[in-house]
Amino acid sequence: MKGSKLSKTLLASGLAVSLLLVLPFVAATQAEQYPSKPIRWIVPYSPGGGFDVYSRAVARYLPKYLPGKKKVDVIIQTVTGAGGTVGVTKVYNSKPDGHTVGIMNTIGVCAATVLGEAGLKVAALKFDVRELTFLGVITENIYCLCVGKDSPYKSVKDLQNAKEVKFPTTGVGSSEWSHTVLVADEMGIKARHVAGYSGSTPSRLSVVAGDTDAIMATVGSAWAQIQAGDLTPIFYIKPAKEYFPEAPDRPTVQELGYPNLAKFCGFWRHVIAPPGLPEDRAKILEDALWNVIQDPEFRAWAEKTHKPIIFPAKAKEAKETVVELIDTLKQRANVFKAAIEH
Secondary structure, three states, X not given: OHHHHHHHHHHHHHXXXXXXHHHHHHHHHHHHHOOOXXXXXXXXXXXXXXXXXXXXXXXXXXXXXOOOOOOOOEEEEEOOOHHHHHHHHHHHOOOOOOXXXXXXXXXXXXXXXXXXXXXXXXXXXXXXXXXXXXXXXXXXXXXXXXXXXXXXXXXXXXXXXXXXXXEEOOOOOOHHHXXXXXXXXXXXXXEEEEXXXXXXXXXXXXXXXXXXXXXXXXXXXXXXXXXXXXXXXXXXXXXXXXXXXXXXXXXEHHHHOOOHXXXXXXXXXXXXXXXXXXXXXXXXXXXXXXXXXXXXXXHHHHHHOOOOOEOOEOHHHHHHHHXXXXXXXXXXXXXXXXXXXX
């Protein structure tokens, strides 16, 4: 009996030791297997805009920095609607296995979050943006207010004196809508929001065509139209010449006497994944994204195409930016509420 008990004890001990030896191997094997299939990258706006262009550029280089002998593809999927919140919701609801990521219109989604917390319903926004897994920020960008080349509006005073200024929007909660609301309130512009545009490209083209009067757009996204003379900046939210040396000389909101707008009207291109993404996979994606941002070929593309990389960030700073932005926008919740109820 004693011998039998001793044998069982030795057997159990042997199994325990074997498991201790095997588990690290299994974990390492599982880590090596990721990614095991193509990664889906969700873009919440129509093709041709800044979100789409930056996403496709990163997607070209990302496989280079992912683990595994067989490199996987990063496939762009366009999911538009409700000012970009439909696409972000798609990411939020996806399986947290590291095979779905996306790019986020941070200012728009954060504004929609503030609206929701203020008791206002925003289409398609049924999640807390702070719960997402943040992988980094590709770039910030600089906003400007642009009009068409034949516009009667040549200055802020012209806009302030107008009976009504039509602004295109991709929906309540979008960055176009949010920035227009903030600028119109601060500057005393009588803005009319014209909805129904699927992305920043058709919005800008509506101004070029004269269907709408003005647009809040990023300098990078609007650069082709600005350079061609189809769109004319009236002012910049922040100084633009450092990143766009050929940009027309225009005042900043600080110089015009509206310093609050520089605080409220920021812009970031966050890369996100679903909540609950395992830390090891999140780290793999964060590092791969950061390596792409530093890649000389990617940087050369950014310079050539006038898509500057402005203050990129890693995961921790990316999340902190979102939390701080929501807290900042809460200071203007009443302004958003009034714009919706108007």
